[in-house]
Amino acid sequence: MNKKPPKDKSSLPCRLLSLPPDHCCTIVESISEGVMTMDLEKKVTYLSPAAEAMTGFTAQEAVGQQCFDILRADVCAQRCPFDDLRLGREPQIDERISIIHKSGKQLPASISISPLKDEDCEMIGAVETFKDLSELEELRKQASRSFTDEDIVGRHPAMKEILSFLPDIAQSESSVLIEGPTGSGKELIARAIHQLSSRKTGPFVAVNCAALPETLLESELFGYAKGAFTGAMRNKAGRLSMANRGTLFLDEISSTSMAFQADLLRVLEDGEFTPLGGTRPLKTDFRVITATNLKLKILVKEGRIREDLYYRLNVARICLPPLRKRREDIPLLVEHFIRKFNALKGRSIQGITPEILSFLLAYPFPGNIRQLENIIEYAFITCKGRFIGMEHLSRELLDEAKEAGPRDDSPEEMEEADKIRTALEQHSESRPKTARALSMSRTTLWRKMKKYGLLQ
Amino acid sequence: MNASRKMIAIPLFGDRVSPHFGASSRFLLVAAEKQAILYEKLLRLKESDSMKQARQLVNLGVEEIICGGIQARFKDWLMRQGVVVVDNQKGKVWEVLEELIGRSAQEDQGGQKHGETKKT
Numbered sequence: 001m002n003k004k005p006p007k008d009k010s011s012l013p014c015r016l017l018s019l020p021p022d023h024c025c026t027i028v029e030s031i032s033e034g035v036m037t038m039d040l041e042k043k044v045t046y047l048s049p050a051a052e053a054m055t056g057f058t059a060q061e062a063v064g065q066q067c068f069d070i071l072r073a074d075v076c077a078q079r080c081p082f083d084d085l086r087l088g089r090e091p092q093i094d095e096r097i098s099i100i101h102k103s104g105k106q107l108p109a110s111i112s113i114s115p116l117k118d119e120d121c122e123m124i125g126a127v128e129t130f131k132d133l134s135e136l137e138e139l140r141k142q143a144s145r146s147f148t149d150e151d152i153v154g155r156h157p158a159m160k161e162i163l164s165f166l167p168d169i170a171q172s173e174s175s176v177l178i179e180g181p182t183g184s185g186k187e188l189i190a191r192a193i194h195q196l197s198s199r200k201t202g203p204f205v206a207v208n209c210a211a212l213p214e215t216l217l218e219s220e221l222f223g224y225a226k227g228a229f230t231g232a233m234r235n236k237a238g239r240l241s242m243a244n245r246g247t248l249f250l251d252e253i254s255s256t257s258m259a260f261q262a263d264l265l266r267v268l269e270d271g272e273f274t275p276l277g278g279t280r281p282l283k284t285d286f287r288v289i290t291a292t293n294l295k296l297k298i299l300v301k302e303g304r305i306r307e308d309l310y311y312r313l314n315v316a317r318i319c320l321p322p323l324r325k326r327r328e329d330i331p332l333l334v335e336h337f338i339r340k341f342n343a344l345k346g347r348s349i350q351g352i353t354p355e356i357l358s359f360l361l362a363y364p365f366p367g368n369i370r371q372l373e374n375i376i377e378y379a380f381i382t383c384k385g386r387f388i389g390m391e392h393l394s395r396e397l398l399d400e401a402k403e404a405g406p407r408d409d410s411p412e413e414m415e416e417a418d419k420i421r422t423a424l425e426q427h428s429e430s431r432p433k434t435a436r437a438l439s440m441s442r443t444t445l446w447r448k449m450k451k452y453g454l455l456q
Numbered sequence: 457m458n459a460s461r462k463m464i465a466i467p468l469f470g471d472r473v474s475p476h477f478g479a480s481s482r483f484l485l486v487a488a489e490k491q492a493i494l495y496e497k498l499l500r501l502k503e504s505d506s507m508k509q510a511r512q513l514v515n516l517g518v519e520e521i522i523c524g525g526i527q528a529r530f531k532d533w534l535m536r537q538g539v540v541v542v543d544n545q546k547g548k549v550w551e552v553l554e555e556l557i558g559r560s561a562q563e564d565q566g567g568q569k570h571g572e573t574k575k576t
Contacts, residue, residue, distance in 0.1 A: 068475050069546040072525035077469050077479040100476055100525030102544065149529060163529065164536040167507050196507070 034109075034132075037116060038067045039125040042082060054109065054132055056102025067128070073097040073111065081113040082126050091115070097130070106150065108133040135343035142344060145204075147191045153336045156326035162189070162318055169316045170196030175268070177313045178291040180320025181425055183370030186291040187251065189318060194247040199287055202246030205239050210252035214260060219276050222263070228277020240273055243286035253290040253313070254299055261306045268312050288313065294426055323365040323372065325418070330360050333369060337376040338388075345380055352379075352388040359390065363401060364453070366421075417452035420445070424454065461489040465499070465518040466549055473545050473552050475524035478506025484549055485518070488557050506530050514539060522556060 019027075028035055034051030038044050044067050047059040055062070057070050068076035074097060075081065081092040091113050099107040109130045116125040141147060149166050152159070169176060170193045178186045187206065194204045212220055219228075223238025239248065256264070267273045268288060272281045290313045299305040323330070334357070338349055352360075365371050379392040390398075420438065427433035435445040449455050466484045467474035474480040481504060487495040499516075503509050510530050513521065520540040531541045545552050 065546070066472075068469065069524060072475040074476050074479040077474060077476060098476075100527060102525075104526060104528030104531055104543070106527045160532065164533050167511070167533060171511070 032132075034130045035127065036062075036067060036071065036130075037125060037127045038082065040123070042067045044070055045125065051130070054099060054101070054107060054130065071128070071130070072100040073109070075111065081111060081128065085113055085115055085126055086123070094131075096133070099130070108137040134339070138340055138343040142340070145191065146195055147188055148195045149192045152185070152188060152192060153332050154326065154329045155332060156321065156329050158319075158321045159326060159329065162320070166192060166318075167196050169193060169318070171198070172316065173197075173287055174315035175287070175313050176289045176316045176318065177296065178289065178318045178320065179295060180291075180293065180318075181322045181368055182293045183368035184320040184322060185369050186293075186320060187249065189320065190247070190249045190289045190291065193289060194249075194287075197247070197287065199246050203243055204247050204249065205243040205286075206249040206251065207239050208251045210255040214257050217256070217260060218263070222273055222275050223278075224276040225278040228275070232277065235275070238273075238275060240267060240284050240286070241282060244284045246286055248286045248288050250288065250290045252292060254292040254294045254296060254305065258306060261309045265306065265309045265312060268309075294428075298426060322421075323368045327361055330372070331357060333372055334360065334376060337373050341377060341380045347380060348386070349380065349383060349388060350386045353390070356388060356390050356393065359393075359401070364421075413452070416448070417454070420448055420452065421454060424449075461487060461494070462519045463487050463517055464520045464522060464553070465513050465516075466522045466553065467524075468498075468549060469524075471548055471550075473522065473524050473547060473549050475546065477521075477523045477526035477530060477543075478504075478509055481509070483513070484553075485516070486553065491557055493553070493557070507533070510534055522552060 029049055031048070032050055034054045035046070035048035036044060036051050037046040044062045044065055047055070047057070047062040047070070052058055052062075055070055055072070057065075062070045067082070068080070075095060079092075081095065085091055093112045094110045095112070097109050097111050099109050101107055109132055111128055111130045113126050113128045115123045116127055118124050141151065149163055152163060152166075154160065154163070166189070176190075176193060178189055180186050190206070191204060194200060207217075207221060209217060219236075219238070221239050223236050223241055224232050226232055226234050250264075263273075267284070271285060272283055274281045296305055296310055296314065300307050300310045323333075334352055338351065342348055360372070360375075367374070375393065375397060376388070378394050379388040383389070383392040420434070423434045423437050424431075427437060431442055431445055431449075435442045438445065440448075446455075464486045466486075467477055467480045468482040468484055469475060469480055481501045483499040483501060485497045485499045486493050501509050501512055503512055506527065507530060510533060514534070514537045518539060520542065521534060522542045522545055524544065524546055526541060526543045531543060534541050542556060545556075
């Protein structure tokens with residue numbers, strides 16, 4: 001093994017020592033990596049401002065405490081970098097760790113350690129530098145789409161409740177039905193369930209049932225045998241086979257035909273299916289998660305969904321509220337999307353102005369979280385500074401909000417507007433059906449829709 | 457079962473409270489009643505995943521967890537299961553335990569101080 005050349009002792013330390021002490025201090029305090037020094041008893045002797053931000057402890061709280069009680073990294077219990085150093089092992093450089101911030105937030109980071117020596121080259125402690133890898137982690141998640149419950153943002157009681165039982169739902173092997181309006185994050189929940197389940201090493205196969213015509217949906221899902229139809233030149237495995245030992249996510253299940261539902265029910269009950277044109281049944285083992293933007297129970301009553309399939313799919317049910325019903329989550333979501341786009345686009349936007357926050361808090365978000373994400377993404381194109389302001393929003397959005405007019409509705413009126421909005425979603429925006437469901441005339445419905453800015 | 461008796465679990469880092477929930481598979485399990493510790497046991501969980509550890513502790517009937525850092529989502533989940541989570545603790549495990557048990561007994565008795573904590 002090649003030995004490293006001895007370090008030139010007159011290099012960096014001496015260059016730093018030639019600077020006035022307050023310059024050295026300014027240098028250490030201005031770097032974005034966290035710096036923590038400790039003595040031989042592993043007691044903290046210094047904590048830089050960046051390290052304060054990453055750990056949540058102030059320097060005053062940290063100095064004199066054990067380093068592991070401040071850094072709170074997983075590596076401390078498994079392979080202490082300082083112990084390695086003292087045992088003469090190779091110092092850990094850019095070792096991946098996970099830190100628990102004082103607030104309970106988990107932070108991915110990397111750590112490097114170097115010995116601190118006195119004039120006689122005797123070790124008197126160590127200096128640890130750690131780098132926040134949240135942005136890198138965000139990029140990795142976006143690339144691999146391996147989202148977990150940590151990626152679900154929400155403080156609203158309904159969201160907190162969903163998050164609290166998500167691990168239990170994931171651990172069970174039961175079918176899950178996710179109901180929620182378009183853009184409310186149904187696929188994110190489905191992916192989180194998959195990641196939290198024992199099937200996480202298996203595939204996550206997502207199919208949007210509304211995006212494919214019925215015949216294509218059948219062949220996509222079940223696969224086909226060579227010669228099953230014109231153009232079937234070879235055997236093709238379907239999504240059911242691909243999802244073996246993993247999770248099958250069927251989005252917009254409400255748009256499927258009764259015939260397809262019967263076939264799906266058979267697979268769910270027997271774990272067997274026959275590809276189109278095939279003669280031999282194939283076995284598959286997957287967990288099914290379905291999602292719909294309509295209330296499936298009502299569709300059962302209307303005869304659009306088989307009752308037996310409904311009970312098969314609805315073992316565990318998660319109802320996602322629309323964004324307008326969880327407004328307290330808007331600032332958190334804005335912060336989340338800014339972090340995401342900063343990582344994806346290499347930008348460093350700090351936040352939004354109070355003016356735009358008030359605008360967003362009053363906006364009804366018919367497109368839910370996806371629309372909020374799009375608003376922030378658009379603002380990243382137009383905003384060249386550090387804060388997103390009203391001038392960075394699209395003209396279309398501002399015109400739409402202006403058309404709806406300033407809303408000063410009473411709680412009863414807001415309730416009524418919500419009821420109409422939900423009924424419209426439930427009946428695929430059909431006004432005659434919505435009016436019938438709400439027991440009002442079509443003219444009254446139209447008048448109320450105009451009043452609440454629901455006319456599109 | 458005595459209502460004032462509770463089962464406490466503490467993740468260990470040597471003889472100290474582990475600073476990172478999920479990083480250690482060793483737990484000290486104690487049954488405490490008022491200021492007395494009735495029973496103690498060293499527990500080694502098979503699971504290394506934080507969520508699985510939390511689940512296993514709940515299944516064992518643990519009613520309180522004393523720990524250093526714990527991820528907010530695990531803390532929320534545990535609290536939802538009715539487990540009391542006393543986090544951000546640091547130091548030698550018995551010192552932390554005695555202080556917390558002593559404090560909660562004082563609170564139970566309306567601030568009146570009791571005798572020494574007994575270990576069995």
